[in-house]
Amino acid sequence: MKLLVVCALVAVVAAAPQGDQDVQLLKYETDNDGLGTYNFVYEQSDGSKRDEKGELRNAGAEDEFVAMSGSYSWVGPDGETYRVNYIADENGFQPTIEQGPGGAVPSAVVASLLG
Secondary structure (H helix, E strand, C coil): HHHHHHHHHHHHHHCCCCCCCCEEEEEEEECCCCCCCCCEEECCCCCEEEEEEEEEECCCCCHHHCEEEEEEEEECCCCCCEEEEEECCCEEEEEEEEECCCCCCCCHHHHHHHC
């Protein structure tokens, strides 16, 4: 599960715009019951957004885990908005990638997200 969270965070960091831009946090909301169920949302001035929900499954069992679902998006250097919707559960990390009008998602973006 930790690897899954790390992969999601690495993807967000890799998607972050590069440069001297001063990015401001516009929105941040979080709720965590401390037992595995949580949700959070944030939005930044550069157009980056993320929301995620987690739910503890098989509580107390040997195969206990937190299933997650959510999305993150950013504005690429080409001005297009890219969005990744995902589910991470007993079947692994399952992303779907979207791009605003103007063409296909660059293969390097797909490769970085899918490993």
